[in-house]
Amino acid sequence: MLKTAVLVSGGGTNLQAILDAAAAGTLPHTEIALVLSSRPGVFALERAEKAGVPAAVVARKSYASPEEYDEALLACLKEHSIDVIVLAGFLSILGPRVIDAYRDRIINVHPSLIPSFCGSGFYGLRVHEAALAKGVKVTGATVHLVNEIPDGGRILLQKAVDVLPGDTPETLQKRVMEQAEWKLLPEALRQLTKELDGENAAE
Helix, strand or coil: EEEEEEEEECHHHHHHHHHHHHCCCCCCCEEEEEECCCCCCCCHHHHHHHHCEEEEEEHHHHHCHHHHHHHHHHHHHHHHHEEEEEEECCCCCCCCHHHHHHHEEEEEEECCCCCCCCCCCCHHHHHHHHHHHHHCCCCEEEEEEECCCCCCCCCCEEEECCCCCCCCCHHHHHHHHHHHHHHHHHHHHHHHHHHHHHHHHHH
């Protein structure tokens, strides 16, 4: 089983989807070994505690530079012998040191159909505000590998979600989470860890 860290910055609804999948036995190659938050006091840490998963806070504000923050992240990940990283509402951009250390082992969920409404500055409600402003009829979510370009890594899974008349950014966000994000993220993690576990077995 591959030791997986879920990186969070807020409530942790995508984390909960992963914890639920693990509890249901649908992540046979995955051990959720760490929940790492960039902010103290967030509800995601309570979710981790309830699930019996070790948690840590590496607060972005505690470090003077992005480089120092990356070093602190790497130290925490290595301390827990992490193999795979899931970004689940993690609002800090990972730097090249972390990406290099976990090349093709970091996945992120983004609340749009990449390449629409993605890249620097597109996160949270901003994505859904932009989709509604553009007048699109279909949006969705994407899980992709993480590289040095924000939302630029190889796409693993996508799912479309209808935009409905009268939608607000909040109602659209909720529907995209329920219909796409919470389904795609555990499935992408299942596929990735199965593939990596197979590679490990072959070595």
